[in-house]
Amino acid sequence: MGAARGDAVRHALPDDPGRARLRHARSVRRDPDVELLRVDRARAGLPAAQLRDRLGPDRRLRDRRRRPRRDGARLGGGPVRIARGALDQRRDAAGGVRGGPLSAGAARPRHPVNDGLPFQDGEQVLLIDQRGKRHLIFLRKSETFHSDRGWVPHDAVIGQPEGSWVRSSMGLRYVALRPTLAEYVLEMPRGAQVIYPKDLAMILFWADIYPGCRVLEAGTGSGALTLALLRTVGPEGRVITYEQRDEFARRALANIHMRLGEVANLMVRLRPVEDGLPEEEPVDRVLLDLPEPWKLTSLVAAALRPGGIFLCYVPTIVQSHQIAEALQREPHWALVETFETLYRPWNIEGQSVRPFHRMVAHTGFITVARRVVPEEGGSGARLRRQEFEG
Known part of the structure; x- marks a missing residue:
C-alpha cells in the first residue's frame, strides 16, 4: 500500500528536467545502436565548486561539515553531471550507428598550456608543497584551498605567473604549476584503472603514433590513453574508441573535457568491439586494452591497413602468451x-647517490605486431624482431 502511494505521488509530481536527462543518460546503455559523439560545449564534467554553487548555501554548509577536506575546487570533488546534448544518439534508417567525425570544432585546450600567461580563473593548477605532496585544483575567485597545513586563497594564485610560490596560513610553501599530461592522468578521477605514464610513453613510441594518424582504440576506461592519443594525433588525426560500459565512457569524456576542452576528432562507440567493425574505414593503428585481445586478431586485421601497427596492453604474462600465439598463427x-x-627513480643529494627504495615496476605487458600482406604459401608471423642489443 505504501509503495502504491509512493508511486502515485511520484507520478503526480511534475517531471524534473534534470532527472529526465539523467534517466536518458542511464538508458543509453540499453540501446546497442547508440554512440557517444562529443563532449558537450558547456560542460560534461563540472568542478565540484561549480556543482555546489548550484545547490545553494545550506547545502554548501552541510558539505563542509561532512567533508574532512574542504577543497571545493579539487579535481574529482563532485559527481559528473551530464549536460543536455552531452550524449547524442544517431541512427541510420536501418537502425545501425552512423559513423563520421564530430563537427564541434577543432580540438583545443580549455586553457593554453605553457603560453606564458598568468594563472586565470577557472584554470587547473598543481600545488606542490615542500614535502612533495601534490594537489590538483581548479582556480575559482573567492574560493579557498584547504589542507592539513592550513589554507591558501585561490586569489593568491590567480594572476601570478606559472612557477610562483605561495604560502598557506600555517606558513607551508607551495609552488604553483600547470599540470603536465602525466600529472593529470595520475590525479584525474577514475572509473576504471588507468594506464600509467611510463606505459603511455612506450605505447605512443612503439605504436608510432604521429600527427594525422587514424587510431582505433578498444577499452576506453577512464580515458588516459585516449587523452594521450588525441594530443599526439592532433586536429588532423582521428581517434575512434570503443567502450561497452556507459559509466566508463561518461567518466572518460568528462576527463577529456576537463583537460582538452571540446574535441572534434574523437568518436566514442558505446558497444563491444567484439560486435564487429562494419562501418570503420581502414586505420593506421589499432590499440587494445581488453582482457581477451587474442579473440580479435582476425577482426582488427581487416580494419588495419597493411604496414599498420597493432598493440595491446594486458596485465599478466598468461594473457601476453595467448595474444602472442594468436598473432604468430595468422599470416597477416x-x-x-x-x-x-x-x-x-634515483635520489641524488650531495654525496648521496642511490636508487629510491621503491620503484614503479610491473604494471602491464605490451605486445606489438605489424600488419603485413599474407605471403602465398608462407607465414609472415615467423618473421620476428631481432633481440634488442643496447
Missing part, C-alpha cells in the same frame, strides 16, 4: 614482440 601479422617497462 609479423614482427611480434612483447615487453614491459620498469621505472626506477
Whole structure:
C-alpha cells in the first residue's frame, strides 16, 4: 500500500528536467545502436565548486561539515553531471550507428598550456608543497584551498605567473604549476584503472603514433590513453574508441573535457568491439586494452591497413602468451614482440647517490605486431624482431 502511494505521488509530481536527462543518460546503455559523439560545449564534467554553487548555501554548509577536506575546487570533488546534448544518439534508417567525425570544432585546450600567461580563473593548477605532496585544483575567485597545513586563497594564485610560490596560513610553501599530461592522468578521477605514464610513453613510441594518424582504440576506461592519443594525433588525426560500459565512457569524456576542452576528432562507440567493425574505414593503428585481445586478431586485421601497427596492453604474462600465439598463427601479422617497462627513480643529494627504495615496476605487458600482406604459401608471423642489443 505504501509503495502504491509512493508511486502515485511520484507520478503526480511534475517531471524534473534534470532527472529526465539523467534517466536518458542511464538508458543509453540499453540501446546497442547508440554512440557517444562529443563532449558537450558547456560542460560534461563540472568542478565540484561549480556543482555546489548550484545547490545553494545550506547545502554548501552541510558539505563542509561532512567533508574532512574542504577543497571545493579539487579535481574529482563532485559527481559528473551530464549536460543536455552531452550524449547524442544517431541512427541510420536501418537502425545501425552512423559513423563520421564530430563537427564541434577543432580540438583545443580549455586553457593554453605553457603560453606564458598568468594563472586565470577557472584554470587547473598543481600545488606542490615542500614535502612533495601534490594537489590538483581548479582556480575559482573567492574560493579557498584547504589542507592539513592550513589554507591558501585561490586569489593568491590567480594572476601570478606559472612557477610562483605561495604560502598557506600555517606558513607551508607551495609552488604553483600547470599540470603536465602525466600529472593529470595520475590525479584525474577514475572509473576504471588507468594506464600509467611510463606505459603511455612506450605505447605512443612503439605504436608510432604521429600527427594525422587514424587510431582505433578498444577499452576506453577512464580515458588516459585516449587523452594521450588525441594530443599526439592532433586536429588532423582521428581517434575512434570503443567502450561497452556507459559509466566508463561518461567518466572518460568528462576527463577529456576537463583537460582538452571540446574535441572534434574523437568518436566514442558505446558497444563491444567484439560486435564487429562494419562501418570503420581502414586505420593506421589499432590499440587494445581488453582482457581477451587474442579473440580479435582476425577482426582488427581487416580494419588495419597493411604496414599498420597493432598493440595491446594486458596485465599478466598468461594473457601476453595467448595474444602472442594468436598473432604468430595468422599470416597477416609479423614482427611480434612483447615487453614491459620498469621505472626506477634515483635520489641524488650531495654525496648521496642511490636508487629510491621503491620503484614503479610491473604494471602491464605490451605486445606489438605489424600488419603485413599474407605471403602465398608462407607465414609472415615467423618473421620476428631481432633481440634488442643496447
